Structures are given as structure tokens and as C-alpha cells.
Amino acid sequence: MEPRKLITSLGVILTTITGIILFFTEFDKIKAFFFPAGIAISVPLYVFSLLGIGLLVFYSVYIFYFKEVTSHKKTKTELENVKALLLDSERMRLIDFVTGIANQEKFKIDIQNRPKELFHLILIDLDGFGEINKKQGFQKGDEVIRTIAQELFGRMRRDEEIYKRDYKLENNFMKRIYRKYTGGDEFIFLIKGPQYEAVGFLARIQKQLEELNAESPVFSNYKITFHGAIVPLYPSDTFEQAYDKLQRGFVQAAEESNGLRVYWDKTEEDTFVKYKSLYDNARRIFKIQ
Template identity: 35%
Template sequence: MKPIEIKYKYGLIIALIILVFALLAFFEKGIKFYKLVAPDGTLLNWRFVLIIVVITSTIVWFIMNHLWKKEFENHQKTQYERDNYAELLKISENERLTDIITGVPNLQSLKKDIDIHFSKRKHKKKLQFILIDLKGFKKINNKYGFLKANKLLRTIAQTIYQKMRRNEDMYKYPMNIKNEKNEHFYRIHTGGDEFVFIIQGNQTDALGFANRLVKNDFSKLSTLTKEILGESIKLSFHCAIVEMDPRDEVEDILRKSDECYILAKEAKGDFSICWHPITIEQKLNKKWELAIYEETRELFDVMTINETDYE
């Protein structure tokens, strides 16, 4: 409940009324006023008590309202500061989870979402982990410079990101590299030309998504390179698809996709792909599902992975 905002002029009017009552007690009409409030010569009557109660209540109300007004203003200020801090924290968290070059969620967001996906997975819906690496993008960096290359990278990311469906998520993903001791570690800083997608559904859905990237997005993106780089070049990518197992840790999923990606990268075609497991296709009997695998083989150079490497 908000306190009543009392204007100074209203306070002066009330003070003036009280002053008039006080003056009446000392001037000619004071006697008549006294007889009115104390007709029997005593002040202990209902008229006088009523006047005292009204005056006292008015004064007390003004004091309490003034104190409540100060408290309310302090509360409003505290609430405003709290909301500002909450908004700043939200902005800071979004920035922490967003790649600054492409404007899409980054590796930290990916790890967070994988944990959420698996912690809330009480249903039997499958999840597919799709990794794509733009082919020959390092040459674009070297030839056209990082400013133009980053602009192209953002255009690619936003073109795909804005067309994502409700059951599809996209992330900017820095690939793992090896150090001198031949140990893996993951780069947290921005850079690179790799993206990850998490798709709800089976392997067929993931392959259908990869096919859409080739037919729709990358055919359009290749026409935009002249505007950004100054000349037209054909954009393509390597792709790895791994079915996510809720028993795996995040690093296990990243490792499996990396191993699958290494095979895809060995292919010589413009678009190459490798998926795991390879046994799912053998169990399919619907024509439209088999047609997606056929289309994938037409669009991609398919590399086969050894299933025993993942046991």
C-alpha cells in the first residue's frame, strides 16, 4: 500500500485550522467556544474529548504517513537497485554464454544445455549431436583478413540460427586441439569455424537437418560471399553426427564427435559426413527414412566409422 502524498499547501491549511482553534481560546469567542465544549464548566465531556481525539488522530496520522512515505521511498529505491542488478547479472550471463563474433550460444552454453537435457530427460526422445566444420575457412582468413572472415562467419551463423526449429539448438564450438604432451584440451576463447547442433529425434532427423544445410542454407550463403569478400567462393563443410547417450559426460560426447569428425575430414568431396552408430539404417523399413539416407549419400562424401571404437 502506497502512502498518501500530502502537498505542503494542505498541511498549511490543517495547521491554520488548528491555529484558529487555539486563538479562539484566547479571544472574545474563546469563552463561547469554551461554553460549547464545556457547558458544565468541566472539560471532561464528550464534545471536548471528541475534539481532542480528532486533533490527536490527525497529528498522529500525519506523522505516521510521513514516516511511512520515507520508508516506502527507501523500499522503492532498494527494489529499483535490485531489479537493475538482476538485469545486469542477466546481461552478463547472456554475454558469458554467447560467442561475441557469431552471436550464437558458445561452448559454455553447450555444456550447460547438455546437462539440462540429460537431467530432465524422463521421456524416451533421442538427442543427436551434430558437429560441422567449415571447409578451408583458414584460407579465407589468410586471404581476406579477419574482419571480412568474421563478418562472413557471423553471416553464416545467423543465417542458420534464425531458421532453427523448436527442437533444434545451435552453438559456436571451438574444436579440441592437442598440446605438446599429446593431451586434449578445449579452447574456451572465441575463434574457429566450427558449430554444434543438438537435434531432438533419431539419426534420420539429424541427417535430414544436415541435408537441409547443404541444399538450402549453404547454396544461399555461397552467393553472399561476393558481397562480403569481394569475390564468389563455394562454401562447404565436414560433418559428424553422434547419437547422445545420457550415460556419457559432456567430454565423452565431445570426444566421440571429434573422433567421428576426424574421419569426415579425410574425405575429398566438398561436403563430407560421418555418423555413429552406423547400424541404425539397417533396422529401418520406412521408405521416407531410407530416402533421407539416400539423399545424404548424394549430397555428401560418406565416411564409415568402426563401431568397435565406441564400445
């Protein structure tokens, strides 16, 4: 019980008890005061009766009110707990189980609610990742993919987002069957700005992965390489259009020669002459002729 309500309740109870004690200890005086000789009822008795009834009604109503307030607070607390559980459930629905980063459903929501500005999408596929699951088991594969995801996520900058791509079992089922959970070895990035921002971002990602490969014991038997695609996301593009565009660019990258391969529309480079060194560096990193 709250202190204020406790004090009020104690005051009402003490007043009632005091009145009862005084009534019995001073009975003769009270009787003479309320029942003067020859008068059946007096004004003091009438007033005291009204006060007593009023006090009894007040106390009863107060007890009822206190119970209702307590019940309301309990209900409100339960409702807030349910809301919190629903919010946690919604957040979990948008998180990839293995890696702990945003999943493809979250990617779809962000695409649909993005500012109407120019963005670029990047899709990368880790090379040879299935061998980890086949030779070292799913637990090792989960550890590797989780370490990579958290490393990339931890170094993301403003206007950069990362998502774990999901797989549908009906597509390339035998190729993807080595994964214990949906999510596989592909990541999607959403980068705000023109093409050179995305190209520079992916070159930075490659450097991070090389450092991670050299420093972390998790990758003692696995060298991280990938192939991928960079495609523009215009303000008018829908999620379906953006995803189809990303898929087509990715197919072009996958069909290139061995080694690091990344597809992007080379005709766009003419617009960014002052970033020639950035593109040249990216070509060198990704072994693009």
C-alpha cells in the first residue's frame, strides 16, 4: 500500500476506535447529553448519528475504491507486460536466428519505408562456406557465420544497414541443404548515396574481413572470400523491383571467373570522374579487369 493511503486508512481506523472507547468510558455523560430528561431524541444525537453513518459509508466506499484502484494497477501492469512481450516477439521476428542481425523480413520493411532518396543495394555470397558445415559440422558453421555477421554489424556507419538473406527451400534445395537454419551465407547491405559510396563500402568490408581472417582463431581453416553485386535503388523502385535487380546483378557476378568478383554497372563510373582512384582500388581488390 502506498504511504499516503496507509496513513489515511490508519487515521480512519484510529478515529473510529477512539470514538468507541470514549463512548463506553463516558457513557453516563453521553447519555445525559443525547437523552435529556423527558426528550426521546436530541439534536446532538441526530447530528452524531449522521456523522457516524457518514463515516461508515465513507470508510466502506474508500475500501471499495482502494480495491478497485489496486485491481486497475494490476491489470495495467499485466497489460504493459503483454505489450512488452508482443514488442519483443516482433523484434525477434525481424532478427536472424543464427547471426543475431536483421533478417530479410526487416530488409523488406526498411525498403518499403525508406526515404525517397537514392540508395544502393549490395548482395554478397561467402565462397566455400558449405565446406565448413560438411567437414566441421553445423555448430562450427554457425560460429563462423555469426562471427562474420557481428564483425560487419559492429563497424557499420550511419546510412549503412546489414541484413541476413533468407533462403526458400524450394529454390536450390540440394545446394542449400547443408544449412541447419535459413539464412545461409549471404548478406544484403543498404547504402545511402551514389554508386561510389557502395563501391567504397564494399572495398572497406573486404579489408575488414581480411583482418578478421588473420586475427580470429575461428577462421583457422577457412579463408573468407566472397562474390557479390552492387545495384542502384531509385526512389520509385518497389521492393520487388529492387530485389529482382539485385538478383540479376548477383547472377552476373557469380558467372564471372574465379576469385573475388563483384558486379556493378561500369557505365555509371563516368559520372564520378573524381573518384577514379576509388574505382581503380576496388578493381584491384576484387580482381576485376
